Amino acid sequence: MPMSDDKQRQANSNNKTAKKLLVVVAAMFGFGFALVPLYDVFCDITGLNGKTNTAAVAYEASSVDESRTVKVQFITRNAKGVPWKFEPIINEVEVHPGEMKVVSFYAKNNAAHKIVGQAVPSVSPGLAAGYFHKMECFCFNEQPLMALEDVEMSLQFYVDLALPEDIKTLTLSYTLYDITEKSS
Amino acid sequence: MTTDVIAQDSHDEHHDDHKMTGLKRWLYTTNHKDIGTLYLWFAFIMLLTGGALAMVIRAELFQPGLQFVEPDFFNQLTTVHGLIMVFGAIMPAFTGFANWMIPMMIGAPDMAMPRMNNWSFWILPFAFAILLSSFFMESGAPNFGWTFYAPLSTTYSNGSTAFFVFAVHIMGISSIMGAINIVVTIMNLRAPGMTYMKMPLFVWTFFITAYLLIAVMPVLAGVVTMLLTDTYFGTSFFDAAGGGDPVMFQHIFWFFGHPEVYIMILPAFGIVSTTIPAFSRKRLFGYSSMVYATSSIALLSFIVWAHHMFTTGMPLFGELFFMYCTMLIAVPTGVKVFNWVATMWKGALTFETPMLFSIAFVILFTIGGFSGLMLAMTPVDFQYHDTYFVVAHFHYVLVTGSLFSLYAGAYYWLPKWTGHMYNDALSKWHFWCSLISVNLLFFPMHFLGLAGMPRRIPDYALQFADFNKWVSIGGFAFGLSQLIFLAAVIKCIRGGEKAPAKPWDGAIGLEWTVASPAPYHTFSTPPPQKDIDNANQHEH
Numbered sequence: 035m036p037m038s039d040d041k042q043r044q045a046n047s048n049n050k051t052a053k054k055l056l057v058v059v060a061a062m063f064g065f066g067f068a069l070v071p072l073y074d075v076f077c078d079i080t081g082l083n084g085k086t087n088t089a090a091v092a093y094e095a096s097s098v099d100e101s102r103t104v105k106v107q108f109i110t111r112n113a114k115g116v117p118w119k120f121e122p123i124i125n126e127v128e129v130h131p132g133e134m135k136v137v138s139f140y141a142k143n144n145a146a147h148k149i150v151g152q153a154v155p156s157v158s159p160g161l162a163a164g165y166f167h168k169m170e171c172f173c174f175n176e177q178p179l180m181a182l183e184d185v186e187m188s189l190q191f192y193v194d195l196a197l198p199e200d201i202k203t204l205t206l207s208y209t210l211y212d213i214t215e216k217s218s
Numbered sequence: 219m220t221t222d223v224i225a226q227d228s229h230d231e232h233h234d235d236h237k238m239t240g241l242k243r244w245l246y247t248t249n250h251k252d253i254g255t256l257y258l259w260f261a262f263i264m265l266l267t268g269g270a271l272a273m274v275i276r277a278e279l280f281q282p283g284l285q286f287v288e289p290d291f292f293n294q295l296t297t298v299h300g301l302i303m304v305f306g307a308i309m310p311a312f313t314g315f316a317n318w319m320i321p322m323m324i325g326a327p328d329m330a331m332p333r334m335n336n337w338s339f340w341i342l343p344f345a346f347a348i349l350l351s352s353f354f355m356e357s358g359a360p361n362f363g364w365t366f367y368a369p370l371s372t373t374y375s376n377g378s379t380a381f382f383v384f385a386v387h388i389m390g391i392s393s394i395m396g397a398i399n400i401v402v403t404i405m406n407l408r409a410p411g412m413t414y415m416k417m418p419l420f421v422w423t424f425f426i427t428a429y430l431l432i433a434v435m436p437v438l439a440g441v442v443t444m445l446l447t448d449t450y451f452g453t454s455f456f457d458a459a460g461g462g463d464p465v466m467f468q469h470i471f472w473f474f475g476h477p478e479v480y481i482m483i484l485p486a487f488g489i490v491s492t493t494i495p496a497f498s499r500k501r502l503f504g505y506s507s508m509v510y511a512t513s514s515i516a517l518l519s520f521i522v523w524a525h526h527m528f529t530t531g532m533p534l535f536g537e538l539f540f541m542y543c544t545m546l547i548a549v550p551t552g553v554k555v556f557n558w559v560a561t562m563w564k565g566a567l568t569f570e571t572p573m574l575f576s577i578a579f580v581i582l583f584t585i586g587g588f589s590g591l592m593l594a595m596t597p598v599d600f601q602y603h604d605t606y607f608v609v610a611h612f613h614y615v616l617v618t619g620s621l622f623s624l625y626a627g628a629y630y631w632l633p634k635w636t637g638h639m640y641n642d643a644l645s646k647w648h649f650w651c652s653l654i655s656v657n658l659l660f661f662p663m664h665f666l667g668l669a670g671m672p673r674r675i676p677d678y679a680l681q682f683a684d685f686n687k688w689v690s691i692g693g694f695a696f697g698l699s700q701l702i703f704l705a706a707v708i709k710c711i712r713g714g715e716k717a718p719a720k721p722w723d724g725a726i727g728l729e730w731t732v733a734s735p736a737p738y739h740t741f742s743t744p745p746p747q748k749d750i751d752n753a754n755q756h757e758h
Binding site: 044047048051052058059061062064065066069070073077080082084085113114152154156158159209211213 | 398437438439440452463465466469
């Protein structure tokens with residue numbers, strides 16, 4: 035039986051609406067992925083997720099604000115199953131905003147084989163991340179360590195003069211990951 | 219008459235369906251009533267499956283210490299219980315109602331895309347077969363919570379992530395197809411004269427819910443895809459080692475997740491907005507305010523997601539923004555509750571079982587709404603977060619909210635579906651047993667949570683022992699009470715007092731203008747204008 039014109043018209047109009055909705059579905063699927071770069075940009079601007087600069091910056095403070103003291107604490111942790119000893123040499127320092135500081139971390143590969151480690155930093159409170167500048171950091175590079183090899187790694191940083199007044203303590207946390215597979 | 223021709227054609231074509239029997243009828247059916255029935259039965263089987271998992275959880279928690287299950291298996295139970303209840307029970311049950319009732323309520327002969335309708339149902343059993351089959355594998359079922367936070371579901375996955383992801387993809391595709399069908403049906407197949415503002419509120423709530431589904435299910439599909447590639451293909455969306463961020467998972471997930479919880483409650487609003495006027499013998503109070511309130515709840519649901527994440531270390535302005543936006547939702551929700559109460563006010567109330575469930579819904583859902591308001595407040599959320607208070611909150615909303623509305627709707631339309639009145643005594647037993655046991659089950663959880671009992675843990679401190687025992691007893695009783703419903707439905711299908719076309723004297727709506735049981739094909743020709751007008755007395 036041939037389709038009547040009206041039935042055809044109804045079916046066409048249904049298909050048209052359904053197609054429009056399918057476009058929305060595709061767009062929203064894309065939007066889910068677009069959230070990834072959007073999130074990064076948003077966090078970059080606001081410093082929401084505590085990510086610090088991933089490449090060295092130059093020292094740019096015009097002066098040192100000796101009227102303020104900020105406590106910077108260091109904590110480290112290993113991701114699941116990374117057989118390294120990894121710890122800060124000193125647990126905290128007091129700095130003035132604008133003052134350049136160098137601190138060291140100790141790492142030792144306790145495994146019987148080479149492991150490439152990568153430390154990923156995060157600053158808490160997250161809003162302070164944008165005011166914590168690293169001129170040199172072991173976290174900018176991969177750290178390959180042979181079996182039982184150890185190393186002292188340095189971090190050179192300063193705290194921005196514009197750090198909000200209410201932030202008195204910064205915690206810099208490093209998580210150490212095993213990236214041997216990815217780096218080879 | 220153009221529409222007559224259309225209807226006539228589809229009528230002829232569908233006559234084939236009558237001839238098919240047995241399994242083939244259900245496999246090949248494109249009839250909205252058949253598909254609605256399939257959805258409803260599937261949802262009920264899933265409810266019992268998810269309920270059985272909950273019974274094991276409550277047995278384990280009957281006493282402190284580890285009795286029956288290992289902690290890892292306990293995690294699998296809570297995870298799969300949540301997934302099944304959300305995606306397998308509540309959502310398909312509402313889609314079943316949509317399939318059965320929307321065409322009859324708007325005077326359409328069927329859903330707009332019957333073939334797709336068949337597909338969207340029949341892929342569902344495969345999704346849940348995949349999900350449940352992982353219980354019998356070496357790795358075990360998903361154990362990372364129904365919210366599948368990375369890195370629990372990536373780095374620390376027990377190996378079930380791929381099964382989980384594919385199951386969720388299929389459920390998502392099914393929901394999206396179902397939602398597209400609902401939107402196209404409502405936009406294109408309304409009978410002449412059935413304007414948007416004359417549609418029953420039931421239809422409105424499903425219309426808005428379908429849009430929510432179309433908007434957020436693809437985001438869920440996206441986030442599980444990222445999970446899959448992170449786990450198996452070396453990407454780093456949520457892996458800090460590769461420059462990703464695990465907190466971003468929570469943002470994307472809850473961008474889907476919060477609209478999702480409204481997907482599970484807006485249709486419930488539609489059902490009780492149908493039953494309460496019927497048994498109050500009054501028109502629904504504030505019909506248009508109900509439409510606007512439902513729409514505003516849907517829109518607000520997109521800007522409140524981070525209230526699930528207050529403890530992730532958000533800055534203060536973020537916490538305040540999400541706190542105030544969340545509290546704002548109480549306004550349209552309050553409008554709805556006031557409208558239901560105002561509908562009952564000075565009405566000629568009778569307390570048939572659908573009305574009992576509806577009244578219980580209004581009271582108990584409001585309790586769940588208030589505990590939600592408490593959770594919305596950032597400072598106190600730090601105490602409530604991840605405790606049994608949260609469990610109490612969302613079970614009041616989803617069990618005494620969504621599920622009770624489904625029971626109200628089921629009893630209300632069973633005479634239309636089966637042609638028989640349900641057994642009144644059985645249904646009353648079902649209601650009172652459920653009402654008492656559900657409160658015994660979930661109310662003490664508020665206090666357990668406030669006292670600090672964490673959720674998702676198979677053991678607990680000794681001071682929580684007494685309450686947990688009562689909660690478990692309530693749980694077993696509530697589980698058993700649902701078998702009364704099964705008995706009532708089977709009895710109603712098999713026989714019982716013959717139902718007239720319109721068994722409820724206060725009921726309005728086009729579905730009551732056709733015979734009971736509803737003929738296989740209804741509204742092959744659109745209903746006359748006077749029926750549409752009569753069916754919408756609340757517009758007077």
